[in-house]
Amino acid sequence: MKRLLVLGAGTAGTIFANRMRKHLPDRWTISVVDGDPVHVYQPGLLFLPLGAHDEHRITRPRARTLDVEWVREEVFRVDADKKQVTLLDDTVLSYDVLVIASGARPRPDLVRGLVGEDWHRDAFDFFTLGGAQALRHAIARFHAGRFVVQIVEPPVKAPFAALELCFLADELFRKRGTRKDIEITLTTAYPATFEWPLAAQTFGRLLEARDIHVQTSVFTKEIDRDARVIRTIEGRELPYDLLVAIPPHSGAAFIERSGIGDDLAFVPTDPKTLGAKHLHEVFVLGDATDLDVPKVGSVAHYQAELLVENLVRHLHKKPLLGSYEGHASYFVETGGGKALLVDYDHDHEPHVGYFPTGVGPIPMLQESRLAHYGKRAFRFLYWSGLLPGRPFPVGAQPLGKPSVPIF
Ligand SMILES: Cc1cc2nc3c(=O)[nH]c(=O)nc-3n(C[C@H](O)[C@H](O)[C@H](O)COP(=O)(O)OP(=O)(O)OC[C@H]3O[C@@H](n4cnc5c(N)ncnc54)[C@H](O)[C@@H]3O)c2cc1C
Structure with missing residues (x-):
């Protein structure tokens, strides 16, 4: 059997692993390593200090979020030459393809x-x-x-x-x-x-x-x-x-320890294919990359979807498609029951107009009640649709263009 190993089961790692499981070729297995037993819906952390959400709504036992094998331990080191990952308890896991999705951590220190x-x-x-x-x-x-x-x-x-x-x-x-x-x-x-x-x-x-x-x-x-x-x-x-x-962020400590990151322990990543620049058979997702894109959940989501498509090609020995264009979108709460939908990519300022394209009803870059309801509803969609890896109506295409569902 060949092993696809994912490091980190946050937004990117979970979406990727749950989706990828359904498309794995024969003789491949997938495992995810994460030492934290709880998955936190991080956008919900905004509402907690203001008493608008409690912990139960924004957390889930990690076991309930993963449809693949979960290794509950911290990663200690990656040895990319040997294609091995050492965990904190000294277990050594070998891999054939590695996906690093270990996020970014706030560094108040x-x-x-x-x-x-x-x-x-x-x-x-x-x-x-x-x-x-x-x-x-x-x-x-x-x-x-x-x-x-x-x-x-x-x-x-x-x-x-x-x-x-x-x-x-x-x-x-x-x-x-x-x-x-x-x-x-x-x-x-x-x-x-x-x-x-x-x-x-x-x-x-x-x-x-x-x-x-x-x-x-x-x-x-x-x-x-x-x-x-x-x-x-x-x-x-x-x-x-x-x-x-809000202190500066860095990548995970194991990235620094393994000597595979930049000064802040983010992994140098090809912006289009999401392959790690200097490492063989290693890909990077979400906040863990060094890419000049916002470190947000939508980017983690869009990249995870595209990497599934690309890896399926890769595992079938087809060439990678360079397809990620830096798309990011999110709702910004502005108070009083309103929010603003922001959507942009590498080359385009946030779109104005309506989402879905042209017809609405949600205005972009303009305060609205609908955007506020969208932000609130997203938590439900996150747990029930996005994390389980179900097809999602919004994907890596900017909202200004029609979204092409993958798989
Ligand atoms: C307050 C707040 C509000 C936000 N609001 C929004 C929003 O409205 N919209 C939006 O799109 N984004 C928002 N975000 C950002 C979004 O949550 C993150 O960008 C997203 O979670 C990144 O996904 P990720 O998978 O890259 O990293 P994460 O989701 O952070 O996951 C990283 C995972 O790696 C694991 N890990 C780390 N180190 C190790 C190790 N050594 N061994 C094993 N596992 C490890 C962690 O336990 C974690 O589970 C918000 C974030 C915060 C904090």
């Missing part, structure tokens, strides 16, 4: 002053389940002062989640009647709130309308937790009372 014994006293993250839970308690007790959401340094996954947290916090504080006593500020190391100008203008208007202050190109030197200030490398001090920090 890389931000001077942020993490210490008093981490989660007045400074929080919300990109982890523990961080979002701790922030929920802090927001419940927060009635006045400076609420600062900070993108400390790229790269980060889903940077728009910082905007969403500001919008939803604004809504919550207004409902509680405390908004007049709370100043909300978004600070970001990025030069704008969004990478494409039209979308940045759109978000700029929405933030201004809600009296949310924005500071761009803020380069953090350190967080002084005693003085409760962010110190920038230019010597400015930005005070806060409650800080929500």
Whole structure:
């Protein structure tokens, strides 16, 4: 038997493995390695601190999400020359083809002053389940002062989640009647709130309308937790009372340990075929790549679908198709029961118009209730359709073009 081994059972690894199982040629098996027994629906972490979702809705036992063999252990090292993976418990797994889908992890430890014994006293993250839970308690007790959401340094996954947290916090504080006593500020190391100008203008208007202050190109030197200030490398001090920090991200530790990643442990990847650039019979998916595409679940999903198609060809000894074009799409919550659908790729600014193409009903890059319902409904679709690898109406084609279902 030949083995297809997948490292990481998050969004990309799970969609890929469940879908690939149905298309494996004879004499091939597929196994997935992940040490974490729980699958977290990460977009749901946005709603947890604001009390809008609880843990049960956004987590599932991993065993229930996988239709293939699951090896419940951490990966320790990859030896690509020997085609072997060593696990933390010293088990050695051989593979014929390897897919790395180990995601990106927030690294608060890389931000001077942020993490210490008093981490989660007045400074929080919300990109982890523990961080979002701790922030929920802090927001419940927060009635006045400076609420600062900070993108400390790229790269980060889903940077728009910082905007969403500001919008939803604004809504919550207004409902509680405390908004007049709370100043909300978004600070970001990025030069704008969004990478494409039209979308940045759109978000700029929405933030201004809600009296949310924005500071761009803020380069953090350190967080002084005693003085409760962010110190920038230019010597400015930005005070806060409650800080929500989104620290820089890196790839998994085993990538660094194995010497197969870049400086931040992301794996150099061919942007079209998703093959690892310097490794034989290794492919990379989702946040684990070094690609210049947003680290978001839709990218993980589109890449997983395309890799299934490509790998089926590859296992039948047909040439790879270079087909991934950098498509990304997601809903951005803007508060008040509205959201915005953003859809773009490498070469195109976020589309305006309607989805499905031309006819609607969901407007793109424009606030709407439908987009909000879309965002809320997506959690259900994630668990029931996307993760199990069922055919999905939206795929790797930009929403501006008709989607061609794969398989
Ligand atoms: C707050 C928040 C809001 C978001 N909102 C959106 C949104 O609205 N829309 C959107 O499209 N995206 C959103 N995202 C981003 C999206 O969730 C991620 O981009 C997506 O999950 C990436 O999928 P992945 O499979 O590459 O990585 P992950 O889903 O993170 O999976 C990586 C897996 O690898 C495993 N792993 C890591 N190291 C090892 C190891 N050593 N051994 C074994 N296994 C390992 C992990 O346990 C994990 O299961 C959001 C993220 C956050 C945090």
